[in-house]
Amino acid sequence: MVAKSEKKGIDAILRKPLTAGIIIGFLAALVQALLFPAGGPVAYGFCVACHTRDLIVVAFNDAFGTSLFAAPISLAGALPVLTIIGVLVGAVIASLIYREFRLKKGNVKSYVKYALGGFFFMVCALLMGACPYRIALRIGYGDLIAVFGLIAIIVGVFIGVKIALKKMEAE
Amino acid sequence: MEALSKDVAIILVPIVTIILGIIIGWLGQRSGFCSIGGIRDFILFRQTRLLKGYIGLIISAFVFYFIFSWIVPTAFPKFIWFLQEGQLFTAIPGGPGGLSIAATIICMLVGGVFVGIIGTLLGGCPLRQLVMTSEGNLKSGWFVIGMFAGALIFSAFILGWVVNFFTLIGI
Numbered sequence: 001m002v003a004k005s006e007k008k009g010i011d012a013i014l015r016k017p018l019t020a021g022i023i024i025g026f027l028a029a030l031v032q033a034l035l036f037p038a039g040g041p042v043a044y045g046f047c048v049a050c051h052t053r054d055l056i057v058v059a060f061n062d063a064f065g066t067s068l069f070a071a072p073i074s075l076a077g078a079l080p081v082l083t084i085i086g087v088l089v090g091a092v093i094a095s096l097i098y099r100e101f102r103l104k105k106g107n108v109k110s111y112v113k114y115a116l117g118g119f120f121f122m123v124c125a126l127l128m129g130a131c132p133y134r135i136a137l138r139i140g141y142g143d144l145i146a147v148f149g150l151i152a153i154i155v156g157v158f159i160g161v162k163i164a165l166k167k168m169e170a171e
Numbered sequence: 172m173e174a175l176s177k178d179v180a181i182i183l184v185p186i187v188t189i190i191l192g193i194i195i196g197w198l199g200q201r202s203g204f205c206s207i208g209g210i211r212d213f214i215l216f217r218q219t220r221l222l223k224g225y226i227g228l229i230i231s232a233f234v235f236y237f238i239f240s241w242i243v244p245t246a247f248p249k250f251i252w253f254l255q256e257g258q259l260f261t262a263i264p265g266g267p268g269g270l271s272i273a274a275t276i277i278c279m280l281v282g283g284v285f286v287g288i289i290g291t292l293l294g295g296c297p298l299r300q301l302v303m304t305s306e307g308n309l310k311s312g313w314f315v316i317g318m319f320a321g322a323l324i325f326s327a328f329i330l331g332w333v334v335n336f337f338t339l340i341g342i
Contacts, residue, residue, distance in 0.1 A: 011201060017209070017224025020198040025231025027191055033239045034187055036246035038180035041264040043232075046195065048297035050265060051188070053322040060323060068326040071265070076177075079185035084301065086192015087199065091305030094200035103307040111313040117293045118300070118317025119324070120285065125297070126325045127282035127333065129266025132206035132296050135283075136225065138263050140232025142252035145262035145272070149279040156287015157210040164292060 011098075028137050039072030043141040047134035049125035051083040128152075174245040196302065205299040207290035267333050274337040 013019050028045025036042070044050065054074035061068055074080030095101040106114075125131045128149050130138060135153065138146035175183070198204060202224065209221035240247035249255045252263060262275050270278065290296050293314060295303065300318075303311035 014198060014201045017202045017204045017221050018227045019224075020202040020204040021224035021227030022231040023198060024195055024204075025228045025233075026235045027194065028232055029235035029239045031187055031191055032236075033243045033246045034175060035180050035184055037174045037177045038184050042248060042250070042252075043236075043263050044265065046191065047265075048301065049318075049322070052297075052318055053326060056319050056322050057326050066327075068323075069268075069330065070326075073184060077181040077184040082185045082189040083192040083195070086189040086194075087196035087298065087301045088192075088305050089189075090193035090196025091200040091302040092196075093193070094197045095306045098201070100200070101307050104309060106310040110310050114293060114310045114313040115317035115320075117289050118314035119321040120317075121289045121293075121297065121314075122318045122321030123325050123329060124282040124285040124289070126322065126330075127267065127278045128286065129262070129264075129278075131298075132225075132286065132290075133228070133298065134265065136206070136229045137232050138265075140229050140236055141250060141263060142233075142254065143263040144253045144259065145275060145279065148276050149283045152280045152283025153207070153287040153290075154210055156284040156289075157207055157291045158214060158287070159284065160288040160291025161211060161214050163288070 024133075025137075025140065035073060039074075039076040041071060041073075043134065043137040043143065044071060044073060045137060046083060047131050047137070048084065048087075049122060049131035050129070050134060051081045052122065053126060054080040055082070055084055172243050174243050195298070196305065199298055199302040200305065203299070203302075205295050207287065207296040208294075208299060210287075211291050267330055269334060270337055271342055274342045277337075277342070278333070 024046060031045040032042065050071060054070040057068045057070040058074050058080035060066060061070075070080065092101070128135070130146065130149060132153055135146050135149045139150065203221070204224050205221055206225045209225040212218040212220070213222045236247060236250055240250045249258065253259050260272050262272070266275060266278055297318060300311045300314045304315050
């Protein structure tokens with residue numbers, strides 16, 4: 001029981017997004033310090049888009065003998081970066097422990113919408129060479145070109161908010 | 172301190188990245204960390220809870236890159252990026268390769284705007300979608316499936332089209 005109350009104290013800190021942001025920044029730098037000798041690029045510690053790409057592309061290359069592009073760090077090893085699998089596992093564990101796992105279904109139309117959304121999101125993110133997280137890491141590494149990406153994302157969110165408000169008014 | 176040897180680093184890639192992912196998944200589930208959500212909440216409600224996390228990530232990445240580049244300099248080449256000679260208008264690799272700087276910025280701007288719009292309309296950045304999938308949200312699950320499909324199609328076809336397009340119009 002003592003351990004439980006202690007867990008609550010730490011959990012209260014971990015529930016702050018600011019804490020999460022600072023820890024992810026630290027881990028991204030730590031991971032680069034450890035893994036950069038395996039292959040680049042720099043500022044690659046955490047990226048949802050690129051790490052997803054590496055995972056599926058390396059699996060596809062292995063299965064079909066193709067040579068599609070993935071980051072050197074993922075092509076070098078026997079296994080690519082497994083961050084995405086880790087995120088899914090970590091979030092499942094946390095949501096089960098804190099009893100926040102709820103099965104939420106939608107209709108077929110919403111599934112198609114989300115699948116297409118994910119598809120185009122990924123295409124656009126890979127066009128940038130970064131998801132919003134790697135943009136943050138690239139800016140942290142001193143890549144001024146990445147600032148254009150962040151500005152574009154902010155403009156996009158602004159447009160998205162306008163569209164969402166219009167839709168709500170129409171309903 | 173010396174960086175690890177290439178052989179050791181290659182073996183460590185899957186192990187380190189899966190642990191990294193589990194920690195980030197846990198943090199993401201507990202805090203609801205979301206980059207696009209942070210910008211959206213600020214535009215809509217002037218709420219800074221999530222935005223603080225994203226800004227914290229950028230600052231923390233810079234600070235820890237700085238500290239680690241001092242401890243293991245060989246793992247952090249060309250840090251601080253834009254201060255290196257001739258690098259002011261160079262992007263960190265990761266996007267479509269072999270493009271001019273103007274083309275890279277165009278990719279950044281176009282990709283970023285759509286990343287922002289899609290993320291806002293479908294309720295979150297890719298990390299949030301992964302976490303919501305783990306919490307049992309099937310719509311987000313389809314988003315993730317779409318992401319994997321998008322990554323594969325991008326690498327197999329779209330990447331080549333983009334490079335050809337910019338060569339053709341001569342930017």
